[in-house]
Amino acid sequence: MAYVIIAVCFGLAGGIVGKLKGSSFFLWFLISGAVPFIGLMAAFLYRFEREELRRACPECGRVTKIYDAVCTRCGAELEFPERAIAPESWERTPRAPVA
Numbered sequence: 001m002a003y004v005i006i007a008v009c010f011g012l013a014g015g016i017v018g019k020l021k022g023s024s025f026f027l028w029f030l031i032s033g034a035v036p037f038i039g040l041m042a043a044f045l046y047r048f049e050r051e052e053l054r055r056a057c058p059e060c061g062r063v064t065k066i067y068d069a070v071c072t073r074c075g076a077e078l079e080f081p082e083r084a085i086a087p088e089s090w091e092r093t094p095r096a097p098v099a
């Protein structure tokens with residue numbers, strides 16, 4: 001019985017984290033409730049991953065996470081960039097696309 005209470009608590013926590021991220025509360029509730037610790041961690045990591053700064057590879061132009069040391073497409077070693085690209089979560093388009 002105690003496990004059910006713990007699962008629901010983790011489910012709520014994971015669901016709230018997912019909801020704050022603009023994802024589905026119900027989806028993360030289910031994930032966090034099914035695998036309490038792992039699900040909640042996944043919800044947090046999902047959040048941080050999308051808020052991580054990015055940068056473009058100087059060799060091939062692929063956009064990678066700022067902490068990547070090697071380009072995942074061309075294998076070039078990456079210095080810490082002078083200019084970073086805004087995280088995915090910052091990319092909001094306030095204007096509707098022109099029809």
Ligand SMILES: [Zn+2]
Nearest residue numbers: 057060071074
């Ligand atoms: Zn590259």
